[in-house]
Amino acid sequence: MATYPLETPLPHGLPVVLDTNVVLSLWMFEDPALVRLRAAVESGALRPVSREDCLGELARVLAYSQFAQSPERQAEIAAAYRARCTLVEPVDPPACELPNCLDRDDQKFLELARDSGARALLTRDKLVLKLGKRPVIAARFAILTPEKLQIQLA
Template sequence: MSVSAPGARGAMHRVVLDTNVCLDLFVFRDPAVARLARALADGAVEAVTDAACREEWRRVLAYPRLALDEAAQQAALDEHDRWIRLAAEASNAAPGVRLPRCADPDDQKFLELALAAGAAWLLSKDKEVLRLGRRTLRDGLFAIATPADWLRAQPGEA
């Protein structure tokens, strides 16, 4: 998949990470997202969140299937907060912009955040969210891609 983010929308290196991508980064330490982690640490990429997305992250860390004790949950939350900036409530969205609707209403907040924060990318592994990428690109809003597709789209990447 070849994806390019609309150049006119916000910072080219501002991204929104959905919860599954955060799990890969801060809990599972998946090698597939190691370059994304380095880009965050180096300041080459600015990741943003808002109160609703951060609260979902906090809730997910407590899911029994993750089997994280309180110390591990706190460590993942602290690392998230270290690398992901809490976006201001003000919206960069132009009046009248309509976002596509997610099949899962719990995922809609990530699209809303990407639009409000002026992000160029929403990184997700959710198939339903990824399906909306053509529409957000067509409308000149932001790209929706997997972390792997995002990495391939970066300058100097093949």
């Protein structure tokens, strides 16, 4: 089975979907292991795409008490990410049916990747990564970890 190819080097402005955990790693935790990925987003080499429901999830997660982020810091992170995103609307009817993700909260990221023309969905979620092997997805976009995409950055 062929999977969606990502050419090397990656083209500038490559549209990608970042799930909430990847956004947190880049903007809240400022993960030093992902410094090249963050730089690629900041420079426009990678162009995140998002929808209002995905950004709403980010705002809810930023407010979790275990993260101890002040309301000002939450707003700052959400605004910094939103400013780098191209917002898209859900497509009705969808181009194709997707397999259902076991975690319903993750389904919107699969739909976003399908509907936006994104070339990759970046996640660390093992169940979502597993869905990337399904032919209906593999033919349209790659699902991979942020670390794996970062390796491909020049």
